[in-house]
Amino acid sequence: LGEDELDVYAAEFERTGLTGALNRYRxxxxxxxxLADVHGAPVTQPSLFVGGGLDASTTWLADAIEAYPTTLPGLTAAHLLDGCGHWIQQERPERVNTLLTEWLAEVAPRR
Incomplete structure (x- = not known):
């Protein structure tokens, strides 16, 4: 993050605290x-995976990612961004936007 972006996030955390962010994990x-009634069910809707090559999640969830052909049969594209960490939308906003808009055009073409 640049200094300006970091200042925005720091100001928001000072204003609101971490409660909102932590409540999701709580x-x-x-x-x-x-979600018990859908446990184990595959996600069949068209889907896109974009992750960071330096994100620890792509390592500790490697088995889940490997299982995507079974668990996400609707997966139409997957991208691992080299040199990118967990916050891909902030680290590579242009690339993420391009991937999203191209994917959306593919799965939801204009009529």
Whole structure:
């Protein structure tokens, strides 16, 4: 992040604290209950995966990514951005926007 961007985030955290951001993680266990009826079901909708090659998640979730042909049969494209970490939309905004708009044009062409 540049200094200006960092200042924006720091100001928001000073204003609101971390409660909102942390609440998502506090409620993760509830997801298992809320989604129990679809446990193990594949995601068949058209989908796109974009991740960072330097993101630790792509390493510790490598088995999940490898299973995408089974768990995400609607996956139409997957991209791992070299030299990019976890916050791909901030580290590579132009590339992420291009990938998203191209993918959307492919799966939802104008009528």
């Amino acid at each position: 409620t993760m266990d509830r997801d298992w209950a809320d």
